[in-house]
Amino acid sequence: MGRVGAALRRIAPWAAQNADGAIALGLAITVGILGIMPDEIFGKDGQEIQNQLVSAATLVILALVATALLRDRLRQAPVEATITSGALSELPVRLARLEQIETLVTGTRRALDELQLVRVLASPLEIAQAHSDARAGTTRWSFKGGTGTFLRAVTLPECVAAARKDKRHLTVRIEIIDPTNNEVCEAYAHYRRSLADAPDVTGETWTPDRVRKESYATILAAFWHRQRYGLLDIGVGLSSTMTTFRWDLSAARVIMTIEDPNRAMTALAGTFYYESCDTELRLSLEQARRVPLESYKLVPLSDEPTVEEVQELFRGVELPLPRTYNDRDIVDITRKALRAKDPYELPQRT
Structure with a gap:
């Protein structure tokens, strides 16, 4: 039990930060288990009940996945805005500076080569x-x-x-x-x-x-x-x-x-x-x-x-x-x- 508790304690912070993903994962495991269980467990209409449960769980999983995608997109939006407005806008200037440095280095190398030949x-x-x-x-x-x-x-x-x-x-x-x-x-x-x-x-x-x-x-x-x-x-x-x-x-x-x-x-x-x-x-x-x-x-x-x-x-x-x-x-x-x-x-x- 101690080992199980320690494992749960390690998993708990991750599950809290990624609740939608954790729920989707749990439901996916549950749907998988339901799919392999015998029909008799659910009574005389076990097949129908089993199918309904799998379908409902699948819809929930898809909803959770969609929610996770939207959340990630919202998180990335500020980052993309920062990159677009900041680093990318300065990229032409930085490239121009790099070109100037490269030209200076090339000219210096040529001058040194010519001096060596005198x-x-x-x-x-x-x-x-x-x-x-x-x-x-x-x-x-x-x-x-x-x-x-x-x-x-x-x-x-x-x-x-x-x-x-x-x-x-x-x-x-x-x-x-x-x-x-x-x-x-x-x-x-x-x-x-x-x-x-x-x-x-x-x-x-x-x-x-x-x-x-x-x-x-x-x-x-x-x-x-x-x-x-x-x-x-x-x-x-x-x-x-x-x-x-x-x-x-x-x-x-x-x-x-x-x-x-x-x-x-x-x-x-x-x-x-x-x-x-x-x-x-x-x-x-x-x-x-x-x-x-x-x-x-x-x-x-x-x-x-x-x-x-x-x-x-x-x-x-x-x-x-x-x-x-x-x-x-x-x-x-x-x-x-x-x-x-x-x-x-x-x-x-x-």
Whole structure:
């Protein structure tokens, strides 16, 4: 009896909260019992009485079920009203905020990814490897800097040779110091001497005259390569201002170097830094004095251009050499144009 009492005590609170359901359940059990009881129990009209009891109990059960459903609906109505008027009405605002947060996270992730791709190069070997990777298979090259010594010595010859081997088009854009502008030549020479007054790896010191010759040599090299490779589209601009940076931009990456051979920066194509440098080089070249390289057929240059050919070429493109230049000076320009020494050449390992 104790166990039965304990069970009833546990069931009582539930039955009180769900009286209609409890009554319906009890009636359902009762109807089930009546249905299986023998007819004789209810007398001679037991079948009829049994059927009436089952039918009446069934109606009561259906009424109780309907009452329970209505009660549950009444209970849910305030909840639905609260959800509809509150949370659901604020849902568009919350979704908009989530979209803003997602956009912010996406933009931040993209910015961090691009910053990670701006890499500092900390040795001549890393810088040389970056230039090699940039030249590999490129169809374009843009340069902006001082006089383009490394461009003449390595970049231009190797890019043209690779393009000729693959029989593909190559676009080159170059911006260097204007050799006819004495002020910028003197400023650049003073800057280079202030960094190192001793001769560099070429064995020369930086003077205004050397700056002029180096720039003339780059122009001559551009004409010489253009005459020898028909798929080379090359342009040269002459700047009246100097820069302490050098930009080398290919289809794959950009490399920014300074006079320190152990420091440089590089970024891959598609990054914010790369696209910004590309825009800078294009706009800067548009403001520079253009060399009429479309006149490359004006004076055919020999494999080893003569003094007369060089003089005639620069007169024809309205960049006459200084009158003080003699044959030795012109030979020096030709040597720098076609056999320039790599100023960043690494020593050979033994």
